[in-house]
Structures are given as structure tokens and as C-alpha cells.
Amino acid sequence: MRPKLVAANWKMHGSRAMTAQLLGALRDRPPRCEVAVFPPFPYLAQAVELAGQAVSIGAQDVSAHAQGAYTGEVSAAMLADFGARWVLVGHSERRQYHHEDDVLVTAKLERALEQGLSPILCVGETLAERERGEAEVVLARQLATPLHLLGERAADLTIAYEPVWAIGTGRTATAAQAQDAHAFIRSQFAARDAKLSRLIRVLYGGSVKAANAADLFSQPDVDGGLVGGAALDADEFLAICAAAR
Ligand code: 13P
Numbered sequence: 001m002r003p004k005l006v007a008a009n010w011k012m013h014g015s016r017a018m019t020a021q022l023l024g025a026l027r028d029r030p031p032r033c034e035v036a037v038f039p040p041f042p043y044l045a046q047a048v049e050l051a052g053q054a055v056s057i058g059a060q061d062v063s064a065h066a067q068g069a070y071t072g073e074v075s076a077a078m079l080a081d082f083g084a085r086w087v088l089v090g091h092s093e094r095r096q097y098h099h100e101d102d103v104l105v106t107a108k109l110e111r112a113l114e115q116g117l118s119p120i121l122c123v124g125e126t127l128a129e130r131e132r133g134e135a136e137v138v139l140a141r142q143l144a145t146p147l148h149l150l151g152e153r154a155a156d157l158t159i160a161y162e163p164v165w166a167i168g169t170g171r172t173a174t175a176a177q178a179q180d181a182h183a184f185i186r187s188q189f190a191a192r193d194a195k196l197s198r199l200i201r202v203l204y205g206g207s208v209k210a211a212n213a214a215d216l217f218s219q220p221d222v223d224g225g226l227v228g229g230a231a232l233d234a235d236e237f238l239a240i241c242a243a244a245r
Contacts, residue, residue: 076115130165201223
């Protein structure tokens with residue numbers, strides 16, 4: 001049995017006041033499922049301080065380097081030092097706007113794992129790739145380098161399937177589309193390690209809302225969600241958490 005995880009990716013939204021308000025709501029009304037919150041870097045320390053027992057905190061990105069002259073970068077050791085538990089790696093917005101490729105993404109996963117952080121590796125196809133019938137090819141490619149280079153350490157990954165065409169568009173994958181993609185992702189692990197493929201958690205992300213969460217989360221291979229816009233509203237996010245049973 002894989003426990004459900006609901007993760008909130010705030011992206012580049014927030015303020016000290018919003019951090020206090022959203023984490024205060026989660027502390028006052030603790031969700032029954034596992035919850036991880038990913039604020040922007042400047043709010044990490046505040047978020048760690050305010051998170052109750054029920055919530056853990058993560059960063060939206062991490063440097064591929066351990067330390068050194070890399071202006072503007074934040075290392076995995078720094079995140080661990082601030083009490084972060086999780087880190088998102090390879091989000092499509094990083095791949096698209098910062099040209100992150102699978103080798104760089106894998107280096108970031110390695111730095112995170114070295115520091116005992118739990119990385120959430122984000123994968124997903126664009127609309128053009130889906131329309132060309134290439135969704136599975138893209139998912140297989142995005143998983144191949146990390147799985148090959150990490151070997152047994154891949155057991156410590158969580159995967160987020162985030163079809164690019166569903167992110168911030170209001171156009172959610174149907175529960176059946178999500179299930180198909182998640183089963184395919186799991187099959188990529190099964191090819192290497194059958195036990196791991198049963199244990200690895202695969203979250204769905206892309207326009208998750210209270211109205212569609214229960215349908216998505218009821219699919220056998222959907223182990224929770226990575227929520228963007230809807231995570232900025234405490235009531236909406238708590239309703240999504242309540243759908244994760
Ligand atoms: P939305 O929920 O706003 O579509 O964002 C999804 C996402 O990218 C989470 O990482």
C-alpha cells in the first residue's frame with residue numbers, strides 16, 4: 001500500500017504573510033494524508049518554522065553542484081541545513097525556461113540524495129508531443145538517464161507526472177489518461193526492479209482542483225498530486241488533501 005502524498009508547488013508566488021496564512025491553515029486543520037509544501041527559497045526557513053507535524057517542507061529546485069563559485073545557486077546541503085525534507089527536480093518550467101536536460105536533472109537528483117533529501121522528479125510531455133503520439137517515448141526518455149545513473153538509489157525517488165499541456169491551463173488530464181501514463185511510468189521501474197515499481201509513488205500534476213482530485217486520486221497508479229495554482233488557496237488545497245484517501 002502506497003500512502004498518498006499531496007504536494008503544494010507555490011512556484012514564484014507568495015510573501016511572508018501568505019506563508020504564515022497557508023501554513024497556519026494547514027496547522028489548524030491538519031490534513032489526514034501526507035503533505036509537502038514547496039515555497040520559494042526565501043520563505044523556506046519561515047515555512048519550516050511554521051509547519052506543524054502533519055506537513056513537511058521542500059524546495060522547488062536545487063543546484064547540480066555541491067558547493068563553490070556558482071552565483072545564485074542554492075545547494076542541497078543548504079536546503080538540508082534549513083530543515084527542508086523534499087526538493088522538486090526537473091519541473092517542466094525549469095526544463096522549458098532554463099533548458100534543463102536529463103543529465104543536469106540527474107546531477108541535481110544525485111546532489112539531493114547525497115544530502116538525504118527526498119527528490120520529486122517531474123516528467124511529462126508537451127501537447128505537440130502528445131498529439132504526435134510520442135507521450136510514452138518522452139516519458140521513457142526523461143526516466144532513462146536518472147534510472148540508469150542512480151541505479152539502486154532510484155528507490156528514494158518520487159515521480160510527478162505533469163503533462164505540460166495541463167499545467168496552469170485548466171485542462172486536466174482525464175483520470176484515464178493519468179492512469180495510463182502512471183502505469184507506463186511504473187512499467188519503466190518494473191523493467192529494472194519489480195519490487196521498486198510497486199513501491200515508488202507517482203503523483204499527478206496539472207490543473208488539479210478540489211473538483212477533480214477525488215477522480216484522479218482514485219486511479220490505482222495515482223498516489224497523490226503535485227498542485228500548483230489551487231495550492232495558493234487554503235480551503236481549496238485542504239479540500240484536495242481531503243480527497244486523498
Ligand atoms: P497547476 O496546478 O497550476 O496546473 O500547476 C501544476 C504544477 O506545475 C505543479 O508543479
